[in-house]
Amino acid sequence: MGNRSVVPFGPQHPVLPEPIHLDLVLEDEKVLAAIPSIGFIHRGLESLTNKKDFNEMVYVAERICGICSFMHGMSYCMALEDIMNIEVPRRADYLRTIWGEMSRLHSHLLWLGLLADGFGFEALFMHSWRLREKILDMFEVSTGGRVIFSVNTIGGVLKDMPADMLNDFVRQLDEMEKEIRETTAIFLDDYTVKSRLVDVGIITGEDAIRRGAVGPMMRASGINVDMRKNGYGAYNDIDFEVITSNKCDSYARCEVRIGEIFQSIDIIRQCVAKIPDTEINTKVTGMPNGESIIRVEQPRGEAFYHVRANGTKFLDRFRVRTPTFANIPALTQTLQGCQYGDVPLLVLTIDPCISCTER
């Protein structure tokens, strides 16, 4: 038996801009167990519902995460629409789907960059982020914001995208697709990249289910689960296959996310081709009274919303379970038995967003 030691990882660590703490139990260089602790940046989201009314909470919900901000705003609005029995105009559904897929695109490109940075491939990191920047520009043109979009409202969306804007986006995405293919090919084919990813951090499908993993983490272990298939937004009109991989390792998680980049581009194309010409929001009156549960597929996996309203303008409960929170148990599994040097990379492969986790 080698030397046992416990090494603290984080909450400040060069590879992560956000604080998560792991106690790594090591035997020489091998990780035997990882004990996570979170709670460094709890922001008291739920208690804010006592101070901000349900309309203002849309803007608070958006700020749960800087990457999935659109989806958080959307899910919150969907929950309130469900409680208040509001039918959202179809065009708003399509616009939400388009913005949602654009979020996925930029989130996955961001992740690819961080992954490249994690294994020290700076040039690749820059290229992934160069591509991501174009998506942010599209967001700025269509919503006025690059990170926080403020286009969701209870009952629909606040801004429309006219046909020429949509067609211009599709044209830009067509051009970008070629470049993305070139850049992502490096992740999939490069010998050095592969040597860091293949057979590292294996989690089998069974384990992934047992540990309640979500999103790409689950799909990379061969489990076909994608909340978009539940058909919220415009997804029931869209033709797409859930992308899975049976390799169960870090490479598979990279492969699944790269697949989803191209899938998102395709979904946006389909949406633009099919988008109906209706209103973009409905007028909402009255106070919400009731309870709702919403599940949406964010770039990092399934987010779960529980909202309970009591007929006043302040909500009773507002709970969000974000994908990173669900993926932490799976992360500890992948860390068991790995090399100490692979820990930062494995933490990255779940695409962690700690601010989301702690809300």
Place this chain on the structure above:
Amino acid sequence: MGQFLPFTKQALKNLFSKPATTQYPFVERVYPERTRGHVDIKNDDCILCGMCMRSCPPGAIKVDRAGKSWSINRFDCIQCGYCVEKCPKKCLSITAGYQEPGPEKFSYKVEVPYEPPKPAAKPANIAAATKEG
């Protein structure tokens, strides 16, 4: 080159292509039309109703009916646009141009020329209206 050194092609392309970044400050950053930079008011149209103050999530706006002024702390404003949506007179708008950073927060104050209807005539009118109604 295929499997072997797949990054070489991109690295060579990089070498001979223009920088991907904007050459700021030599080239000016052009903002799209919808950019949410800061909140502006057309003070001639404002009726000092206070809707914007009550709806603003971080409480950045102060409406002073007695002092006839509208003020905004741009450092607190999160550019959400909720005030713009709520204003009954549509006198608020969000336009490009961000608040410059500074050593401390301060408010911008705008005088509002609005004259409220004569209070003396009001009670009689309301009374008449309720009787008729």
